[in-house]
Amino acid sequence: MSALIKAAAVPPHDSTAYHCLGQVLDGSPRQSSRKVVAAFPVLEWLHNLGLAKYEEIFVREEIDWDTLKRLTEEDLCSIGVTALGPRKKLVHALAELKRHEGNPVETPDIQNVVVDERNKLATNKLITDYFPGSVARRKRDCISAKEQKETLKSHPSSASRSQQKKNRINNVKHKTVPTWCCIPGTPFRVDAFKYLRRECSHWFLTHFHMDHYQGLTRSFCHGKIYCSSITAKLVNMKLGISWDKLQVLPLNQKINIAGIAVTCFDANHCPGAIIILFEPPNNKAVLHTGDFRFGEEMAKIPILQTCPIHTLILDTTYCDPQYDFPKQEAVIQFVIEAIQAEAFNPKTLFLIGSYTIGKERLFLEIARVLRKKVYVSAAKLRLLECLEFPKEDAQWFTLNEHESHIHVVPMWTLASFKRLKYIANQYAGRFNLIVAFSPTGWTFSKGKKKSPGRRWQQGTIIRYEVPYSEHCSFSELRDFVKFISPANIIPSVNNHGPESTRTMVSHLLA
Template sequence: MTQDWNNIPTSHQIPHTRFLVDYFIKLPTQVTAFFLTHWHYDHYRGLGPNFQQGLIYCSPITARLLERITLVDPQWIVAKHNNEPFLVEHVQVTFLDANHCPGSVMILFQTPEGSNYLHTGDMRYTPDLKEEWKILNNICLDAVYLDTTYCHRRYRFPCQEKTIQRIVDIIQNSIGRDSHSNEIHCTSRHTLYLIATYGIGKERIMDALIQKGYRIYASPDKWKVLQCLEYWDSCLLNDSFTTEPCASPIWLVGWNRVAENVPGRLLPNFEALEDMLYMANYYRNKVNSSQHGLLQRVVACIPTGWTWQGNNREYLQEKDHSRLSVYGIPYSEHSNYEELYHFIAWLRPKQVIPTVSFSSSKRQPKHPFDHLLAGTQVKRAFLQKWLNNNPKESCEDDDKQSTQQLHNQPKIARKGDILSYFKASPFNS
């Protein structure tokens, strides 16, 4: 089934081209190239063995995942490395590290007409990445297609390093390491540790546990995915992962095994945790080895920014006298509100286009980044000079005020106000 271009969301279209980004369903017939920012289902939905509508440009890691896991015919996959510009239909395209999941990229499009568009896909901004993104320093961006997953003042969750350390601390507080072997064993509490992950993502948490000497259980399906990731080659070789359930009490599990993830809240599934505990003990009984005692307790760590409470209180729900514990850790591979603010303040694009859908609230709050867009300072200064006969303030002075303005913005109290902020795109016409 095909559809007209006008029915495709603006967040997937690149102006002056017939390119689509992260869109593979109900396709129009005139698409000349597809781009995939990363291998998460909400971005590659529609891809599979029967796809043959055109070339898909992506990173090498994403290419391997498409070929080996999604089973896309390799003839349709074109792998490109970061920071190496290439031409597609006379448009210069450059991939940049998105700091999201392995293989994730932002995509810079530079058209022959002189227009520049940056599609972030899903990303997490940190100032340290400015050096790697230096190609953006001297470019006037006509639009940034922004990952607005957490673009609400409420979401100012901590950096990844702090949240990763919290997960490590939770596990280290109740697990001991055998100094005479490369194996880890449960303490007297006989605890099963569950870490919720997607098909891909949260690898930095795994890496932190491996660095502490812990071994991690991955299901056969998860194992296939890990084998597609370049970074994990050494981990796979040194036996940091195992596909034997009894070989480690630290398990990687899918979200549906521990909780329901609803944007803005977390609903632990204690019945599923009971099932996981039963399954773990079933495997231990099956091997009938004295070195594997029965597990009596479950601690589940759910890393997602949606658990952020807006303060330093930790999300924790327990059942049956702490036999089942669920920790919500605000670890995220998306930018928080402040990071998005500073990202746009640095780029100063002419327009921001959100890539994430928001609530259906009828309220239309003002665009929170309006004063950061290119030209805004000039317009404001001109009006002030005209009204007050004052000299125009320099853009540099206005830049210095950006961070202060971030903290001076009025708070939005209602949870339902998650971004309706962005103005309609001029590219819709």
């Protein structure tokens, strides 16, 4: 009865709500439940498999539920799930998932989606921006929280199971804030939006990558968010955070926040990424690197040369001697030469992989050196416009795909030959050779030679993996630690507890 009353309260112009409610009221809950599955959280799925340690990789690669279902074993290898045990476990679970997707009697947990839906739709939006239709479809398909509550009332057994899951999610929400998100001697948090607390009102965001802003939504009401000008624009545009909640931090200029000196520097990671120096009154300075790549410019920063750093919170993405990849310049040169070598065929399409933001320097350098425009989608161009490129750089981007045979595409679309064949079919007639470049540091691991690129070919598709990384290689990490010589190091990536901290720190100091 209550569901009927709610139905009457829905405004007549809200056709989406009527459509969803119809599914609940017409006695076909299974149909609506199947659609709810589309938003089931990937991270929860990983957690349930006991593979939570791969959470960061899945977040970094922006794998949403739709993408997850299409992952192949080859994809898993390429994103860094290389160990045989977990990889096979995932392959098996993916096969199970696909099997269940076709099963009409499944009854997924609705309450779980009530808790996560608001965040998930926002975070999934980034990857689906490249395919705008899927966002609209997803919005149509989802059931509003209000409607889900009504569904729960009519399914008490589902509600009790749901409550268990809700409790588990609440436990995750209230777990201790990791040490690498806290700045000792200050009331500040860094990249800690998964752990929002009322008692903190100063939230720093080092850059606009999902694994750093995860948890930040339009409803943020916990004080101020401090970040660079570029990151602030992206947070405003992509997450809908209003400007009154954002405070832009200037670069290379000491400012005072809540009585603490704060200075930011370019992190040489994605556009807008900063490393932050905090100088609290206890004279124990803390340097938080966010994600970064150490280079000559950073080594010239005077305050980093002179200020004694007590605690270094360090991006340890590649804190293992096996990750010794070349400098970005060497990889850019390799890609340019490869394009020149493959371009003997005028019907060649070059694809350059890119994250939502990240890898811009690579395709910009290619355009500059070859004096050729690169095609980007309208959604990508809107993002690029936030990145404060000078006019002479922005002129190299075009929305007209016929104006360029170098196209910038989402990284995951290049992850396997299977996907590339799909792209090749779409371009059949116009191009007869596809040359794809996947720029990521993950491609180089144990046993592989330190080289600026590797080439594979299947018929008319050529795929290069190039170790173009926006994180420090292991040797750069060691150089940086030597340069800063901190009293204390807190690894911020792949830190699973005291043992992994000890291992990483011993690698760095060896």
